[in-house]
Structure formats: C-alpha cells, structure tokens
Amino acid sequence: MPRLGVLGWPVAHSRSPAMHGAALRRTGLDARGWTYQLLPVPPALFDETVRALPATGFVGANVTIPHKEAALALATDATPRARAIGAANTLTFGADGAIHADNTDAPGTIAALPQDLALDGARAIVLGAGGSARAVVWALREAGARTAVWNRSPDRARELAADLDVEALTAIPSGGAELLVNCTAVGLHDPARTFKDLPVNADGLGDFRCIADLVYRQGGTELLLAAGRAGCVVVDGLEILVRQGALSFERWTGTTAPLDAMREGARGPADTRPSP
Numbered sequence: 001m002p003r004l005g006v007l008g009w010p011v012a013h014s015r016s017p018a019m020h021g022a023a024l025r026r027t028g029l030d031a032r033g034w035t036y037q038l039l040p041v042p043p044a045l046f047d048e049t050v051r052a053l054p055a056t057g058f059v060g061a062n063v064t065i066p067h068k069e070a071a072l073a074l075a076t077d078a079t080p081r082a083r084a085i086g087a088a089n090t091l092t093f094g095a096d097g098a099i100h101a102d103n104t105d106a107p108g109t110i111a112a113l114p115q116d117l118a119l120d121g122a123r124a125i126v127l128g129a130g131g132s133a134r135a136v137v138w139a140l141r142e143a144g145a146r147t148a149v150w151n152r153s154p155d156r157a158r159e160l161a162a163d164l165d166v167e168a169l170t171a172i173p174s175g176g177a178e179l180l181v182n183c184t185a186v187g188l189h190d191p192a193r194t195f196k197d198l199p200v201n202a203d204g205l206g207d208f209r210c211i212a213d214l215v216y217r218q219g220g221t222e223l224l225l226a227a228g229r230a231g232c233v234v235v236d237g238l239e240i241l242v243r244q245g246a247l248s249f250e251r252w253t254g255t256t257a258p259l260d261a262m263r264e265g266a267r268g269p270a271d272t273r274p275s276p
C-alpha cells in the first residue's frame with residue numbers, strides 16, 4: 001500500500017493531507033491503497049524517521065518547516081534547483097534505499113502566476129529572506145525576471161542576494177514593479193500589522209501589476225484584499241500551495257494532478273481523520 005505524508009514540526013495546521021487526499025480520491029489512487037498523512041517529527045528525530053519511512057511503505061513525503069534544509073542534507077541525490085535553493089520540500093524514496101530531493105516550491109510559484117505575466121525581463125520584488133523567499137527568488141531569476149529582495153533584517157536580504165546573484169533593497173523603489181511577492185510571515189497571525197511590518201502601503205499597491213502572497217487566510221490576507229482594491233492581479237498562497245503540491249503528486253504517482261480537486265481539498269475543512 002503506497003504511503004505519502006508531510007513531515008513538519010508542528011504540522012497539525014497543514015492543508016496538505018486534505019489537498020492530497022482529495023487528489024488521491026479524484027484519481028482513484030485511494031482505491032488502490034494510496035494514502036497521505038501528517039508526519040509530525042521533531043528536528044532531533046528527523047533523519048532517523050525519514051530513513052525508516054520506506055520500510056513501512058512510504059514512496060514519498062512533503063517536507064515543511066523546519067525540516068527543508070535537513071531534507072536536502074540527508075538526500076542521496078537532489079535536483080539542481082533544490083541544491084541551488086538549499087532546501088527540499090519533496091522527497092521520493094527509491095527501491096534501493098535512495099532518497100531523492102526536489103524543491104517544487106520554486107516551479108509551483110511560477111505555475112501559480114498569471115500565464116500572461118511575461119517574467120522575462122520584468123521587474124520583480126520579493127519580500128522576505130527565509131526559506132520560501134530563497135525558492136521564489138531563484139525561480140524568478142531563472143524565469144528571467146530582474147529580481148530584487150527586501151527583508152526586515154537587511155543582512156539576510158544581502159546574504160540571499162549575494163548567494164542567488166540578485167539585488168538587495170533597503171526600500172521599495174517608487175514606480176513599483178510588474179510583480180511583488182510576499183514571502184514573509186506577515187499577515188499570518190496579526191493581519192492588522194500588515195502595512196506596519198511591510199515596506200509598502202495600501203495606497204502604493206497600484207504601482208504593481210500583480211501581487212502574490214504566500215500567506216493564506218480564509219477570506220484573503222490584508223495585502224491581497226488591498227491589492228485587489230488597487231486593481232492588481234492577485235495570487236493567493238493557497239494557489240501556490242496547490243501548484244507545489246501538484247508537482248510533488250505527479251512526481252510520486254506518475255498521474256496528472258487534479259488541480260480543481262486539490263483546490264477544493266485545500267480550501268475545505270482540515271482532514272482530521274486519524275492517520276492510517
């Protein structure tokens with residue numbers, strides 16, 4: 001019985017079991033025994049837990065905070081993009097004990113952006129310098145965007161910019177950009193702080209053609225609600241979650257991911273069924 005799951009600590013809030021569960025049902029893979037479950041694992045137990053998974057039927061796993069760097073470190077091989085980003089969110093187990101690492105956050109973010117947004121040569125600004133920002137900056141740069149990064153702690157922005165050969169910003173230039181992507185955690189816990197903690201204000205959002213927010217909130221984040229009012233094209237964190245999940249799903253199962261089912265699953269109530 002092929003098993004899948006998401007490794008994180010904490011991970012109870014994850015939408016991935018509901019999203020992948022919906023995909024397994026829509027494709028009929030559930031009837032062939034495929035399952036997807038939460039895998040709460042503290043950092044000290046990460047390596048030994050991952051190495052034990054294949055023997056219990058696991059063919060792959062997603063990886064979330066705080067394990068993405070550790071996942072890359074223990075893999076026996078990794079895609080060039082996972083290596084360049086320095087983090088993996090998708091592990092695939094080979095029959096021979098091999099552990100393959102990939103990063104689908106990067107191509108998933110690009111896939112979530114509007115098809116008619118020509119990234120080659122476009123100006124893109126990324127807010128944040130954590131794990132997700134590294135993946136998004138790398139993906140935008142690979143797509144040919146003139147990418148710049150801002151972070152609350154400027155040293156981290158400078159470090160990321162130097163690593164990935166993009167520009168570091170200490171303020172957002174007037175005139176905006178084609179694309180703004182929020183890769184900070186701002187908006188997750190205290191929506192009222194959004195325009196206090198980010199270097200943009202609601203009135204200036206019209207300078208951006210498209211605004212994407214990795215943070216997802218039911219009803220929309222303050223950033224995306226204001227962006228919509230300013231006439232920007234908006235992309236929410238749930239669509240980015242779905243697109244990275246779809247790429248992981250296809251890698252594990254060899255089956256085309258049912259995007260609509262995954263969106264419904266991710267948006268619906270959390271899957272609280274006990275793990276099999």
Ligand code: NDP
Nearest residue numbers: 128129130131132133152153183184185197214237240241
């Ligand atoms: P990290 O912990 O690696 O990075 C957090 C980032 O947020 C840092 O740049 C940090 O700045 C910044 N930050 C945190 N609090 C504030 C604040 N009050 N004001 C300004 N900046 C702040 O997290 P990730 O990069 O992994 O994730 C970032 C967000 O993206 C999370 O909310 C996560 O849920 C979401 N996410 C969504 C995904 C999706 O598929 N939709 C995928 C991955 C992540 P500093 O360096 O100064 O501390």
